[in-house]
Structure formats: structure tokens, C-alpha cells
Amino acid sequence: MRVKLVSLFPAEFISLLQAEGISTWRARQILRWFYSRSVFDPQEMSDIPKTLRAELMERFDFTLLEVIDRVGSRDKSVKFVLRTPDVSIIEMVVIPDGKKNTLCISSQVGCPHRCAFCATGSLPFRRNLQTGEINGQILLAASYLQPHKLTNLVFMGMGEPLDNLDNVLRTLQIIQSDDALSFSPRRTTISTCGIVPAIRTLADSGIKTKLAVSLNSAIDAVRDRLMPINRRYPLRELKDAIDYFRRKTSYRVTIEYIMIPGINMDDQNIRALRRFAGDLSVKINLIPFNPVAHQTWRTPSASEVAAFQTRLLDLKCAVILRKSRGTDIAGACGQLAGQLQQT
Ligand code: SF4
Structure with a gap:
């Protein structure tokens, strides 16, 4: 072979x-x-x-992955639907933003974690992606963007990257090599639902990357409902792991908070988030919920988002409202479901 x-x-x-x-x-x-x-x-x-x-x-x-569909958004982001040699379907999204070109990359076929706000979580989990299948997405994106450069890489596509840590770290080592892409560790972010032991393993690995943790509620009962992983690794343990990562790597962790009206935007949730993040050295990214087929929840209005953000602005950490990109092509945060465009 x-x-x-x-x-x-x-x-x-x-x-x-x-x-x-x-x-x-x-x-x-x-x-x-x-x-x-x-x-x-x-x-x-x-x-x-x-x-x-x-x-x-x-x-x-010399092959990478087979591109079976490419869908462009009004906002210039592009979703690629890709087929692996064993005929699994995965997706990646290229997001140009001025001089910054970000790739949102997948690490698994499906995902076992079943987060309630996420389209990937509603799919059956099939397997981890191999190193070549992860690196293949990066090289496809680099090729698509030419003559411009791929500048940022976020493991926020399909799957939980910390469940596939060996292949993810091997890929990072490849692209960070001077003989490959010389990709800066400061421009890669692994996003996790909160696999506590793997956060510590990543911190101890010596391989540099930034980390984002998808939090979405700092109340255990609410987070249990949104993210079943919380029953295995509750907030107290997650907070300790975030603090450990910061101390071991010197990188500030990003806390991602998907805002869902009626679920995690009330006074009690705001107070809990302030307590959780207030004494950690983190950055908070606020993300308005993006609709997914299996949920009836709605996207928050601009005034609901502003009111939520205002209540956090006096915290020591930066609180940033993230623009949703690629919503019209089901390519935004939480929407990837390995589907061909319906024509
Ligand atoms: S948010 Fe991440 S961990 Fe949760 S179901 Fe979606 S892909 Fe899996």
C-alpha cells in the first residue's frame, strides 16, 4: 500500500x-x-x-481528503464537506476576516458527548480522525486560501479534540515544524467540552497551543442538562483544570458561553458565571445561540445580548462578543452536522 x-x-x-x-x-x-x-x-x-x-x-x-461539496456564505466564510477514505463525512469551515484567515477544523466523525445545543452531538459517533485526516483539512484550507495564508486554526468543528489527543497533538507538531507550515502555537486553539484529565495531559505535554473551554453555565444542574460531560467532570474539577492549564502553560484559557434565552441568561446564571470566572485568569467569549434542527430554542435579541454582556464588564477578564459567521450555510458554532447542501 x-x-x-x-x-x-x-x-x-x-x-x-x-x-x-x-x-x-x-x-x-x-x-x-x-x-x-x-x-x-x-x-x-x-x-x-x-x-x-x-x-x-x-x-x-499525495492525496488529502475528497471535497464533495463547498458552500459559500454571504459573509465570505466557506464550508467544505469532505469524504474520508472509509466514506465518513466531515466538515470544516474557512472564515476570512480581514487579514485573518481562520480554519474551524473537525477532529472526530460525529461526537459522543451529545451537548444539547450542538448539531454534531445529535449525530452518532463513529470514530476519531487520523493525523492525516486532520492535517489534510489544514492543507486543503491553506491551498484554498492561496495566495493568502491560513493564519489561525481552531478545533471547534465536529468532535471533541481532547478525546483524540494523540492525533491532534501529532498534527500540531507537524504544522508547527519549520519544515512544514511553521504555524504559531499562539494561533491554534483547542476547544473542549471539559475533559478534565485531558486538559491536564495537554498542559503537561509540552506541546504549545491555546485552550478554550465550552462552559455555557456555571451552575452544575443547568450545565448537566446542556452538557452531559458535566456529570462526569463537574464545575469544581473543571475550574481546577483551567487554573492548572494557565499555571503550566502561561496561556490564558478562553471560556466560551453560548447565550440561550430562557436557559442560561438569567440573574442566577450571571451571578454563577461571575463567581466562576471572577478569580480565574481567563477571557470570556459570548456567543449567541445558533439554531439547530433538533432544538426549539431561539437566538437572543441584540438587547438581551447587550444586557448580559453589561453585567460582566466589571470583571477583571476581557468579555468579548463573538460574531456568528456562516449561519446561512449551517457553518456557525454548533451547526456542523456533516450534511450535503440541499439543492
Ligand atoms: S459541542 Fe463539541 S463536545 Fe459537545 S457535542 Fe458538539 S462537538 Fe461534541
Whole structure:
């Protein structure tokens, strides 16, 4: 079977080509086509001899993931529907914003956590994505954005990245390598529903990345209902893990709070959020709920959002209202469901 190059560390990539009799200099040239120029078809590697191009095609697998649909939003974000070799469907979203180009990436096929506000959570969980399937999304996005650069990466697509920590960390190590994308750790964020032991493992791993925690209520009974993971790792333990991550890595954790009228925006929830975040060194991102097919909840009005935010502004931490992007293509936070566009 041909080895899939997108799964390899740059050093492994080069060694593999060397083992097939290709010189180090030539192997590095091929690696540069792959990572710096986003060219994944050896036939297009114009400074490689034609005979070698044909051999490369025969001996190595240069493919990423199959793009089966691409849907553009009015706000310029683009959702890609992708097929893996075992015919699983996943989605990723590219979000341009001025000079910043963010990729929202998936880490699993489906998700086992069943958060009540999330379309992915209503799907059956199938499996973790492999390193090559995660890196493949990144390289597809980098290629789509050319001549502009992919600047930010957020693991906020389908799945819980901390359940697939080995493949996520291996991918981060690949893209952070100077021989690949030299991607800055400050520009990657892993978002978790709150897998407490894995937050500590990530902090101890030595691999740098920012962390976001999807909180959505600082009252255990409410969070139990919104996010069943809270029954396993309640708020007290989650808060300790957030504090641990901050102390071990020096990165401030982002608390994500999806605002849902009638569920987590009342006085009691505001007071609880203030108590939870008040003595932590965190940043709070407020996100208006985005509609999903399996819920009847509504999006909060602009005045409800402003009133909620105002009650938090005197906290020490930054409280930022996040714009929802890609709602018209079901590509916004919580909406990814691995579906083809209905035409
Ligand atoms: S919010 Fe994240 S952890 Fe929760 S169901 Fe959705 S994808 Fe899974």
C-alpha cells in the first residue's frame, strides 16, 4: 500500500523518500511543494524531473481528503464537506476576516458527548480522525486560501479534540515544524467540552497551543442538562483544570458561553458565571445561540445580548462578543452536522 504523506512528520517524509533512493536535497524540494506551495499532484511539481514525478505518483499517496461539496456564505466564510477514505463525512469551515484567515477544523466523525445545543452531538459517533485526516483539512484550507495564508486554526468543528489527543497533538507538531507550515502555537486553539484529565495531559505535554473551554453555565444542574460531560467532570474539577492549564502553560484559557434565552441568561446564571470566572485568569467569549434542527430554542435579541454582556464588564477578564459567521450555510458554532447542501 502507498504511504500517505500527509500523515507524516517532515523528518519521516524526507526519510521515506530517501529510503526510495531520492536525494535529501530532492526530498526537501518535494516537501516544500507539499507544504509551502500547496501542490499535492507530483505532475504539477515543475522543477522535478518528469520520470521522477511519475515514480512519485506510483509509490506515494499525495492525496488529502475528497471535497464533495463547498458552500459559500454571504459573509465570505466557506464550508467544505469532505469524504474520508472509509466514506465518513466531515466538515470544516474557512472564515476570512480581514487579514485573518481562520480554519474551524473537525477532529472526530460525529461526537459522543451529545451537548444539547450542538448539531454534531445529535449525530452518532463513529470514530476519531487520523493525523492525516486532520492535517489534510489544514492543507486543503491553506491551498484554498492561496495566495493568502491560513493564519489561525481552531478545533471547534465536529468532535471533541481532547478525546483524540494523540492525533491532534501529532498534527500540531507537524504544522508547527519549520519544515512544514511553521504555524504559531499562539494561533491554534483547542476547544473542549471539559475533559478534565485531558486538559491536564495537554498542559503537561509540552506541546504549545491555546485552550478554550465550552462552559455555557456555571451552575452544575443547568450545565448537566446542556452538557452531559458535566456529570462526569463537574464545575469544581473543571475550574481546577483551567487554573492548572494557565499555571503550566502561561496561556490564558478562553471560556466560551453560548447565550440561550430562557436557559442560561438569567440573574442566577450571571451571578454563577461571575463567581466562576471572577478569580480565574481567563477571557470570556459570548456567543449567541445558533439554531439547530433538533432544538426549539431561539437566538437572543441584540438587547438581551447587550444586557448580559453589561453585567460582566466589571470583571477583571476581557468579555468579548463573538460574531456568528456562516449561519446561512449551517457553518456557525454548533451547526456542523456533516450534511450535503440541499439543492
Ligand atoms: S459541542 Fe463539541 S463536545 Fe459537545 S457535542 Fe458538539 S462537538 Fe461534541
